[in-house]
Amino acid sequence: MFSVSQDFAPPFKLISPFFIIGSLFYLLSVIFLFFFSVENLSMLDTKILSFVHLFLLGFVMMTIFGAMAQLVPVVLEVGHFGVELFYAIWPLLGIGTIMMAFGFLSYPMLLPFGGVVVLIAMMIFVMEIFLTIKKVKEFNLVISSILISNIFLFFGIIFGLIMALGYAGMISVDIHTLLKSHVFLVIVGYIIITIMGLSLVLLPMFGLSHGFSKKPLKISMTIVSLSVLSVMISSLSGVVFMEYVGYTLAALGLFVYFYFIKTIYKTRARKEIDVYAKSLIFAYFSLISSLVLGLSYLLSGYEPLLLTSVWMIFFGFFAFTITGHMYKIVPFLVWFERFSPLVGKQKVPMLADMLPAKSASAQFIFCALGVLVVAAALLLQDEVVLKAGASFLLVGALAFLRSVFYMINYKQNII
Amino acid sequence: MYTKEELFLAISTVIDPEVGFNLVEMGLIYDASCDDEGNAYIKMTLSTKACPMHQLIQQWVKEAVKKMAGIKSVEIDLVWEPEWNITMADDNVKKALGG
Numbered sequence: 001m002f003s004v005s006q007d008f009a010p011p012f013k014l015i016s017p018f019f020i021i022g023s024l025f026y027l028l029s030v031i032f033l034f035f036f037s038v039e040n041l042s043m044l045d046t047k048i049l050s051f052v053h054l055f056l057l058g059f060v061m062m063t064i065f066g067a068m069a070q071l072v073p074v075v076l077e078v079g080h081f082g083v084e085l086f087y088a089i090w091p092l093l094g095i096g097t098i099m100m101a102f103g104f105l106s107y108p109m110l111l112p113f114g115g116v117v118v119l120i121a122m123m124i125f126v127m128e129i130f131l132t133i134k135k136v137k138e139f140n141l142v143i144s145s146i147l148i149s150n151i152f153l154f155f156g157i158i159f160g161l162i163m164a165l166g167y168a169g170m171i172s173v174d175i176h177t178l179l180k181s182h183v184f185l186v187i188v189g190y191i192i193i194t195i196m197g198l199s200l201v202l203l204p205m206f207g208l209s210h211g212f213s214k215k216p217l218k219i220s221m222t223i224v225s226l227s228v229l230s231v232m233i234s235s236l237s238g239v240v241f242m243e244y245v246g247y248t249l250a251a252l253g254l255f256v257y258f259y260f261i262k263t264i265y266k267t268r269a270r271k272e273i274d275v276y277a278k279s280l281i282f283a284y285f286s287l288i289s290s291l292v293l294g295l296s297y298l299l300s301g302y303e304p305l306l307l308t309s310v311w312m313i314f315f316g317f318f319a320f321t322i323t324g325h326m327y328k329i330v331p332f333l334v335w336f337e338r339f340s341p342l343v344g345k346q347k348v349p350m351l352a353d354m355l356p357a358k359s360a361s362a363q364f365i366f367c368a369l370g371v372l373v374v375a376a377a378l379l380l381q382d383e384v385v386l387k388a389g390a391s392f393l394l395v396g397a398l399a400f401l402r403s404v405f406y407m408i409n410y411k412q413n414i415i
Numbered sequence: 416m417y418t419k420e421e422l423f424l425a426i427s428t429v430i431d432p433e434v435g436f437n438l439v440e441m442g443l444i445y446d447a448s449c450d451d452e453g454n455a456y457i458k459m460t461l462s463t464k465a466c467p468m469h470q471l472i473q474q475w476v477k478e479a480v481k482k483m484a485g486i487k488s489v490e491i492d493l494v495w496e497p498e499w500n501i502t503m504a505d506d507n508v509k510k511a512l513g514g
């Protein structure tokens with residue numbers, strides 16, 4: 001008999017703050033969009049930097065960290081080194097994110113302090129993951145991906161802190177030299193490789209896919225990891241050629257990854273296109289759009305293409321991958337905590353019963369429309385279209401928040 | 416003491432809350448037997464190794480069998496070979512999932 005132990009599930013009260021706060025940061029990021037003007041948008045605009053940190057740290061990282069608290073024991077088949085440490089992560093990450101957002105916006109002196117608070121939160125997370133991985137006896141592709149992504153995160157946040165100190169004028173450092181490394185280490189090295197690794201576990205599990213090859217994922221993860229290293233080497237050595245090698249490798253790796261996802265989709269037994277499936281289809285469509293736009297930018301140098309590419313990967317790929325999975329992970333956690341002890345004693349709901357069908361559907365439709373309309377606004381440089389897209393997203397983000405609270409507070413009238 | 420069919424019938428009360436089907440119609444129960452002393456043996460699998468309800472499901476199977484009169488012990492043999500796939504499920508499951 002093979003033993004696959006999952007008796008290390010952390011309590012829901014530990015994980016729920018990550019999801020609630022993450023959803024609130026998503027809403028805040030969407031509200032932020034109303035204060036942008038398309039005319040002067042630039043990647044290094046302080047408003048953009050504030051917005052990006054609010055979205056990536058507050059929503060993306062916060063939600064991923066919460067999900068990892070639950071998924072790590074399942075994937076690694078060992079208990080957490082110190083799951084209680086997660087109680088410290090969300091308050092620190094939340095406070096640090098707000099300080100950094102304000103720091104970029106109008107109080108640069110807040111940046112190093114916010115940066116240090118975020119650094120502490122992330123170091124706790126990274127060290128906890130490393131020490132948990134240390135307990136693993138046999139490595140597989142998913143565990144390797146978690147290890148690689150966390151190593152990239154470790155270096156990414158160190159680079160980020162040095163930049164924050166430089167930005168506040170506390171140390172003298174060439175921020176632009178470190179910027180590309182920081183961006184690639186955190187966004188590609190951590191977020192994307194984490195999503196890639198977890199997709200091997202989550203997508204076949206929810207879609208009941210079998211009989212697909214893992215080889216494309218292995219190839220794509222290797223290529224994407226090499227791309228991060230190339231950009232980092234270029235950033236530190238000043239060899240511009242390596243930077244373009246990195247971009248090309250990243251695009252290539254992600255195209256191979258997309259092919260892998262297609263094979264999972266093709267071999268799934270569960271054909272139902274529910275809000276989870278719709279969200280992921282939109283997410284991967286956004287990923288491909290982003291790659292095409294990014295490559296177009298490399299060829300043309302037209303900056304709106306780059307902005308739109310980044311937009312599609314952030315609010316299309318990242319956001320929909322996360323929101324889609326929230327409709328699976330949150331009901332499961334609530335069910336596990338609240339209803340699993342009642343199995344065999346009383347009638348209990350199915351996980352699908354715990355989904356707020358209308359608000360989930362509204363979230364998907366309005367957010368998808370919002371993402372596409374904002375993308376059009378960025379390409380067309382149209383102020384009115386941008387506000388229209390932001391309005392769609394606002395309705396979608398409110399519907400998402402409602403869905404999260406509905407699922408977390410789900411109670412069944414047991415007869 | 417009990418036939419394979421009787422044990423399967425008892426286990427069919429266990430439902431996977433994610434897909435909404437019972438474990439028997441999902442094809443997750445490979446074999447079952449019970450000796451004259453009331454010691455039951457269940458050979459089963461799960462749809463994925465990463466199933467977070469892994470232990471709960473085994474516990475539910477044990478409880479479902481233990482409810483049968485005269486059962487003293489239940490041994491669960493969780494196996495990954497042959498690997499489960501949708502062809503092992505009943506037609507109604509395939510039809511519903513394929514919808």
